[in-house]
Amino acid sequence: MKKKHITLKKLSILLLSLIVVVACSKDDDNGPETDKEPDDKEVEKSDAKEITAFSFLAADNEALSEDIQASIDKEAKTITATAPFSTDVTALKPTIELSERP
Secondary structure (H helix, E strand, O other): OHHHHHHHHHHHHHHHHHHHHHHHOOOOOOOOOEEEOOOOOEEEOOOOOOEEEEEEOHHHOOOOOOOEEOEEEOOOOEEEOOOOOOOOHHHOOOEEEEOOOO
16 A cells, blocks of 8 residues: 555656646747737847837827927936826837847
C-alpha cells in the first residue's frame, strides 16, 4: 500500500510539472517584424528609437477647434498634453512623429 502511495505521488508531481511546462510555453505565429492588434490585423513594428513629436490635430479631431501640441520629457519618459475642458480624450486621434529608422 505504501509503495502504491509513493508511485501515485510521483505520478501526480510529474503530471503537475507537465501541465506547468505546457501552460507556460509561448505560441507565437507572428514573424519578428509584425504584431497583431486586438482586431487581428497585422501591423509593422518600427525600428525608430524615439517619439519626436506628439500632437492632436483639429483637422483629425471633431472635438477640437485648434491643434494641441504635447510636450515630451525624454528623461521622465512622459508625454503631456492639455485638452480643453469637457473634451472626450478617449476619442482623440494622435499624430505621432518618430525618429528616422537606423
